[in-house]
Amino acid sequence: MAFIKKQQSSTETEDERQAPRDFEGLCEELNHADSQVRRWAVRDLVEMPNASSVLVDRLEHENNVSVRTGILNALAQLRDTVSLNGLIECLRSEDAALRNESIEILKELPDEVGAILENLLKDSDSDVRIFAVNILESLRHENVEKWLISVIEKDSHVNVCSTALDLLSEVGSEQAIPAIKKLKVRFPDEPYVCFSADLALKRIEEGSQ
Amino acid sequence: MKHILVIDDAATVRLYHRNILETAGYSVDEAINGIEALEKALVTSYDLYIVDVNMPKLDGYGFLKEFRRQEDVLQSPAIMVTTEAGNQDKILGYVSGANLYMTKPTKPNQLLSYVRLLLGEVA
Amino acid sequence: MPAINISDEDFLKFKEYFYRKTGMLFEDSKRYFVDKRLIDRIEATDSGNFRNYFNQLRFEVSGEELQQLVNVMTVNETYFFREEYQFKCLVNSMMDEVTRKKKDDSPIRIWSVPSASGEEPYSIAIYLLEYWSGIHRWDVEIMSSDIDTKIIAQARRGHYSTRSVMNLSKPILAKYFTPQAGGYQICEDLRQAVEFSRVNITNAVDVRNYRDIDVIFCRNLLIYFDDASRRQAAEMFFDAMKEGGFICLGHSESMSRISSLFRVRKFPDAIVYQKPWEA
Numbered sequence: 187m188a189f190i191k192k193q194q195s196s197t198e199t200e201d202e203r204q205a206p207r208d209f210e211g212l213c214e215e216l217n218h219a220d221s222q223v224r225r226w227a228v229r230d231l232v233e234m235p236n237a238s239s240v241l242v243d244r245l246e247h248e249n250n251v252s253v254r255t256g257i258l259n260a261l262a263q264l265r266d267t268v269s270l271n272g273l274i275e276c277l278r279s280e281d282a283a284l285r286n287e288s289i290e291i292l293k294e295l296p297d298e299v300g301a302i303l304e305n306l307l308k309d310s311d312s313d314v315r316i317f318a319v320n321i322l323e324s325l326r327h328e329n330v331e332k333w334l335i336s337v338i339e340k341d342s343h344v345n346v347c348s349t350a351l352d353l354l355s356e357v358g359s360e361q362a363i364p365a366i367k368k369l370k371v372r373f374p375d376e377p378y379v380c381f382s383a384d385l386a387l388k389r390i391e392e393g394s395q
Numbered sequence: 396m397k398h399i400l401v402i403d404d405a406a407t408v409r410l411y412h413r414n415i416l417e418t419a420g421y422s423v424d425e426a427i428n429g430i431e432a433l434e435k436a437l438v439t440s441y442d443l444y445i446v447d448v449n450m451p452k453l454d455g456y457g458f459l460k461e462f463r464r465q466e467d468v469l470q471s472p473a474i475m476v477t478t479e480a481g482n483q484d485k486i487l488g489y490v491s492g493a494n495l496y497m498t499k500p501t502k503p504n505q506l507l508s509y510v511r512l513l514l515g516e517v518a
Numbered sequence: 519m520p521a522i523n524i525s526d527e528d529f530l531k532f533k534e535y536f537y538r539k540t541g542m543l544f545e546d547s548k549r550y551f552v553d554k555r556l557i558d559r560i561e562a563t564d565s566g567n568f569r570n571y572f573n574q575l576r577f578e579v580s581g582e583e584l585q586q587l588v589n590v591m592t593v594n595e596t597y598f599f600r601e602e603y604q605f606k607c608l609v610n611s612m613m614d615e616v617t618r619k620k621k622d623d624s625p626i627r628i629w630s631v632p633s634a635s636g637e638e639p640y641s642i643a644i645y646l647l648e649y650w651s652g653i654h655r656w657d658v659e660i661m662s663s664d665i666d667t668k669i670i671a672q673a674r675r676g677h678y679s680t681r682s683v684m685n686l687s688k689p690i691l692a693k694y695f696t697p698q699a700g701g702y703q704i705c706e707d708l709r710q711a712v713e714f715s716r717v718n719i720t721n722a723v724d725v726r727n728y729r730d731i732d733v734i735f736c737r738n739l740l741i742y743f744d745d746a747s748r749r750q751a752a753e754m755f756f757d758a759m760k761e762g763g764f765i766c767l768g769h770s771e772s773m774s775r776i777s778s779l780f781r782v783r784k785f786p787d788a789i790v791y792q793k794p795w796e797a
């Protein structure tokens with residue numbers, strides 16, 4: 187026994203792609219017992235029209251992490267309304283891993299998300315608002331600071347405000363100073379808010395010198 | 396000196412907890428998510444973990460579940476810190492291996508009393 | 519002849535294009551490095567200016583000039599027994615776990631990518647021969663790939679500078695190398711032990727044939743990528759690996775910033791990542 191080199195036959199033969207690669211065949215493979223097969227079905231479905239809705243449906247009961255990641259990536263690639271809504275729905279999931287993974291994916295779609303972000307920031311669920319602020323983090327959008335300021339001025343939930351404040355301490359300018367100062371007054375009994383407000387003010391002041 | 400790992404994706408939160416804990420005489424390390432936390436926790440034996448729930452790549456539940464499976468590392472206690480305070484979340488946290496549960500934003504006194512409790516430092 | 523000038527806009531265009539083709543992203547701090555090499559290629563191809571050269575590059579069917587450019591833009595720096603703790607982990611832990619879980623006696627497949635000039639795959643071979651007794655019972659297939667064709671040719675040749683073998687002990691050096699003008703020649707047995715190939719890891723077609731890998735070494739490549747291409751690379755490796763297979767990254771690279779697909783595994787010599795077993 188020793189070192190050997192690849193036998194030509196060992197590679198190209200076994201293909202994960204078993205069923206016909208048409209839409210129906212692929213949809214069927216999405217329910218295959220083997221997760222590798224499901225992953226490849228997801229990959230090939232991306233090339234097809236109308237793939238978004240079957241992928242979103244699958245996402246709901248897919249519990250293999252690698253297939254799920256594949257679907258999320260595929261939805262990001264498809265970027266249509268159905269996929270975008272599918273990704274947004276994940277923010278409401280009971281499953282923390284799914285929520286966080288969809289946040290990461292949504293961060294990579296600045297244009298699409300930018301258009302609906304204002305609605306997300308008004309969502310009735312405070313956790314969804316926090317996630318919306320998380321997504322803002324990487325959104326190189328001209329309105330980011332404006333949105334953040336309005337969050338810390340108006341949102342009633344302390345954690346939504348704190349999350350926005352964290353981000354303001356990185357991207358905020360002098361414009362944000364009054365709102366940050368007011369926030370300290372709004373939550374006088376929250377040491378964390380005071381701490382991060384002071385930190386943000388210090389950073390902004392240092393940055394503007 | 397007791398050694399604590401603070402796991403949170405928000406830099407400000409890590410700094411806040413670090414300040415509180417260091418002022419109280421603990422030494423502190425930080426991790427930005429569950430994977431980095433595992434990488435550190437598997438080579439350094441911390442006395443306590445302070446774990447955020449929502450983090451990219453590997454969340455707090457995932458970290459604890461994976462960490463609690465490890466046989467040859469010191470199974471120190473963990474405090475789960477999160478914005479979610481629903482019962483469902485608490486149950487999930489305990490099932491994953493958290494010892495105590497705290498809601499964000501934390502208050503220094505409460506944090507320190509939990510820390511002392513879990514470290515067995517209560518007089 | 520007027521000096522060739524690369525404008526900010528040229529740099530941006532080139533950076534975008536090169537990123538899409540290779541996954542490598544040049545920061546503005548690399549501007550000098552990139553400009554110098556671009557100008558060299560513009561001169562070598564007699565294109566006269568950036569615009570002509572860039573058009574040629576994009577529309578050339580053979581892709582030959584792109585390959586030339588890749589060859590000059592890559593950072594190939596490497597040496598024998600670099601980040602040795604991972605090779606120790608390979609022979610002390612990973613190989614035994616891989617063989618324990620194997621259902622048949624098919625070869626164990628190791629993929630070292632990027633190879634650069636070959637020090638890494640040859641180090642793996644040396645380590646297995648020297649420190650892993652299983653080598654007498656198992657077949658091992660070592661594959662190694664790089665995007666840079668010039669460096670692959672060099673790897674196949676197996677001629678090394680004194681600097682490159684600096685970490686090797688005298689006995690190892692004597693056993694596997696012969697001194698030669700300006701350095702050392704690696705022995706024929708080792709040259710035969712590694713299969714080198716040209717692969718761009720961001721190209722789905724290039725990586726299609728890499729399947730059922732037990733151990734991957736991907737060190738000091740992802741640092742040149744941005745987040746999106748890193749994640750893509752991780753996905754690709756995941757598909758290339760067997761369940762329970764291992765992947766080792768470079769010292770300054772961590773999955774914690776790349777992907778959640780893998781489990782963190784602790785062994786006495788190193789922390790590595792593992793493709794989970796299907797539940």
Ligand SMILES: C[S@@+](CC[C@H](N)C(=O)[O-])C[C@H]1O[C@@H](n2cnc3c(N)ncnc32)[C@H](O)[C@@H]1O
Nearest residue numbers: 540592594596632634664665666718719737738
């Ligand atoms: C610094 S070397 C690393 C060598 C070795 N793995 C080590 O750690 O010492 C980086 C190599 O990555 C190769 N490379 C860059 N982009 C690549 C790509 N997209 N696919 C494959 N190899 C690539 C370069 O040609 C270069 O040889």
